[in-house]
Amino acid sequence: MLILIGSFLILMILGLPVGISMAVASLLYILATGTVPDVIVAQRMIAGVESFPLLAVPFFILAGNLMNIAGVTGRIYSFAVALVGWMKGGLGQVNIIGSVIFSGMSGTAIADAAGLGTIEIKAMKDHGYSTEFSVGVTAASATLGPIIPPSLPFVIYGMMANVSIGALFLGGLIPGIVMTLLMMATVAYFAYKNGWGADTPFSWRQLGNASVEVVIVLMFPVAVWLMMQAGLSSNVSIGIALAVLLALDWYYDFSAVMALMAPVILIGGMTLGLFTPTEAAVAAVIWSLFLGLVRYRSMTFRSLAKATFDTIETTASVLFIVTAASIFAWLLTVSQAAQILSDAILGFTQNKWVFLLLANILILFVGCFIDTIAAITILVPILLPIVLKLGIDPIHFGLIMTLNLMIGLLHPPLGMVLFVLARVSKLSVERTTVAILPWLVPLMLALIAITYIPELTLWLPQKMGLGR
Template sequence: MLLLIGSFLVLMIIGIPVAVSMAVASVLYLLVYGVAPDIIVAQRMIAGVESFPLLAVPFFILAGNLMNIAGVTGRIYAFALALVGWMKGGLAQVNIVGSVVFSGMSGTALADAAGIGTIEIKAMRDHGYPVDAAVGVTAASATLGPIFPPSLPFVIYGMMANVSIGALFLAGILPGIVMMLLMMLTVAFFAYRKGWGSDTPFELRKLVRAGLEIVVVLCFPLAVFLMVWAGLSVNLAVGIALFVLVALDWYFDFSAVMALMTPVILIGGMALGWFTPTEAAVAAVLWSLFLGLVRYRTMTLKMLGKVTFDTIETTASVLFIVTAASVFAWLLTVSQAAQLFSDFIFSLTDDKWTFLILVNLLILVVGCFLDTIAAITILVPILLPIVLKFEIDPVHFGVVLTLNLMIGLLTPPIGVVMFVLSRIARISLQRTMKAILPWLVPLIIALLVISFVPAVTLWLPTQLGLVR
C-alpha cells in the first residue's frame, strides 16, 4: 500500500499528470509484488470504460460546447440581466443567476467558467467592478454546474457506486438552490459594504418579460400534466406543449426560454421513462443542435467541426483518467487499503455525524490535489462501504462528495477553475487565489447544510420514488 500510494504521490509532486501517475504507480506495484499478470492492467483499464452510463460523458461535454457556440450564452446573460441586474451589485447577481441557468446545460464547472464566465468577467470589468470581485463571484458560481442537473461528476459517481443517476440529478436541485441563495446573500453583503450600486435601471417591462419566460417554462410541465389528466396520451400532450412553446418563443423572441427548457426536458424525459440518464445526454445534444441550427441559426459546419474535435480531446482526457483510476482503485482494494482505512475510521468513531465531519475534511484535502474524476474513481471504492455501514444514503453522499470536490477546483495546486479564470482575467494566480478566498465561505456553509440536513438532498428523489 505504501509503495502504491507513495509512488503515486511522488510522481504527481514532480509534475507528472495525474492519470499517468496512477498508471505508472499501478504498473510498478504489479511488477514488484506480482499480485496479477501484467496484462491485468490493460484488462482493468478496458473494464473501467466499458460501461453504458459512461457514454453520457462525451455527449454532455458536446452539449455544453454546442451551447457555448449556439449564441445561448449571450441570451442567458441578457435574461439574467433583465431579472436581477437592477439590484445592488447587479452584475454580480447576474453572474450567479446566469451560471444557474447555464449549469442546466453544461454539467461541468470548467464549461461554466470558460463559457458564460468570460462574458460575465468582461461585463463586470466594464462596469467598474474590481477584477478581483469579478473573478471571485465567477469562481463560486461555476461550482453550481456539477450540482444542478445534468452533472458529469454525478454520472461518474453513479457508475462507480451503482446508484441511480436520475436520482442523483434530482438530488442536486435543492442543494443547488441553497448554494445560489447563499451566494446571492454574499453579493448583497459585499454590495452593502463596498457601495456597489445597480448596473441597469429598473425597468418593469424587462422584469415582467423575464418573469414571463420563467412562467412559460414552469407552465410546460403543468400543461402536460393537465392534458394527460384530461385523457390525452403523454406523447401527444408533450407534442402539443412543445409546439405551443416553440410558437410562443418565436412570436415573443424570448431571450432564454429554450435554454431554460433544457433541464426540464432532461429531467422530465427521465421521469416519464422516455430515456435513461445516458440517453438524456444525447437528448441534450439534439436540443443544442436544434437551438443552434434551427432556432437561433448561429452554428456553421466549421463551428460544428471545431466543437467535435474539442469534445474528442476533452473526452479522451477524462476517460484516460477513468481508465488509470480504475486500475489504481482496484489495486487499493487488492492491497487491503480500503479495509485498513475502514478499520481506522471505525477505531476513531462509530457516530455517522462525526464520520461525515472527518470525511468532509478528507475530501476537501483530496480535492486540492486530485482531478474531480480521478478523485471520484479512487475515493468511491474506499469510502462507499463505510458510508453504507453508517447507513448514510449513497445518493446523499454523492452530492456531498461532488460539492467537496467542486470546492477543490478553486484551490491550489490542482484547481482547474482557478487556472482558467486567471487566464481569462489576465491576473496572477496569487491574486486569483486571494480573490476566490472570501467566496469559499458561502460554499462551506452550503456544504455544512447539505452534509448535516440530508432532507435537502433526498426530498425530491424520495417524492418521486427514486430513493426510499
C-alpha cells in the same frame, strides 16, 4: 500498499498528471509483487470504461461546448440582466443567475467558467467592478455546474457507487437552490458594504418580460401533466406542448425561453421515464444543435467541427483518467489497502456525523490535488463501504463528495476553474486565489447545510420514488 500509494504520491509531487501517476504506480505495484497477471490489467482497463452510464460523458461535454458556440450564453446573460440586474450589485447577481441557468445545460464547472465567465467578467469590469470581485463571484457560481443537473461527476459517482443517476440529479436541485441563495446574499453583503447601486435601471417592462419567460417555462410541465391526465400519452402531450412553445417563441422572439427549457426537458424526460440519464445526454446534444442550427442560426459547420474536436480531446483525457483510476482502485481493493484505510477510519469513530466531518476534510484536501473524476474513482471504493455501514444514504454522500471536489477546483495547485479564470481575467494565479477566498464562506456554509441536513438532498428523490 506502501508501493502503490507511496509511488503514486511521489509521482504527483514530481508534477506528473494524475492519470499517468496512477497508471505508473499501478504498473510498479504489479512488477514488484508479481501477483497480478498481465491479462488482468487489460481486463480492468476495459472494464473501467465499458459502462453504459459513461456514454453520457462525451455527450454532456459536447452539449456544453455546443451551447458555448450557439449564442446561448449571450441570451442567458441578457435574460439574467433583465431579471436581477436592477438589484444592488446587479451584475454580481446576474453572474449567479446566469450560472444557474447554464448549469442546467453544461454539467461542468469548467464549461460554465469558460463560457459565461468570459462575458460576465468583461461586463462587470466595464461597469466599474474590480477584477478580483468579478473573478471571485464567477468562480463561486461556476461550482453550481455539477450540482444542478445534469452533472458529469454525478454520472461517474453513480457508476462507481451503483446508485441511480436520476436520483442524484434530482438530489442536486434543492442544494443548488441553497447555494444560489447563499451566493446572492454574499453579493448583497458586498453591495451594502461598498455602497454599490444597481447596474441597470429598474424597469417593470423588462422584469415583466423576464418573469413571463419563467412562467412560460414552468407552465410547460404543467401543461404536459394536464394533457396526460386527460388521457393523452406522454409523447403526444410533450409534442403538443413543445409545438405551442416553439410557435410562441418564434412569434415573440423571447430572450431565453429555449435555453431555459433545457433542464426542464432533461429532468422532465427522466422523471417521466422517457429516457435514462445517459440518453438525456444525447437529448441535451440534440437540443443544443436545434438551438444553434435552427432556432438561433448562430452555429456554423466550422464552429461545430471545432466543438466536436474539443469534445474528443476532453473525452479522451477523462476516459484515460477513468481507465487508470479503475486499475488503481482495483489494486487498492486487492492489496487490502482500501480495507485497511476503512478499518482505520472506523476504528477512530463509529459516529456517522463525526465520520462525515472527517470525510469532508479528506475530500476537500484530495480535491485540491487530484482531478475530480480521478478523486471520485479512487475515494468511492474506500469510503462507500463505511458510508453503507454507518447508515448514510449514498445519494446524500454523492452530493457531499461532489460539492467538496467542486470547492477543490477553486484551489491551487490543480484547481482547473482557478486557472481558467486566471487566463480569462489576465490575473496571476496568486491574485486569482486571493480573489476567490471570500467566496469560500458561502460555499462552506452550503457544504455544512448539505452535510448535516440530509433532507435537502433526499426529499425530492424520495418524493419522486427514486430514493431509498
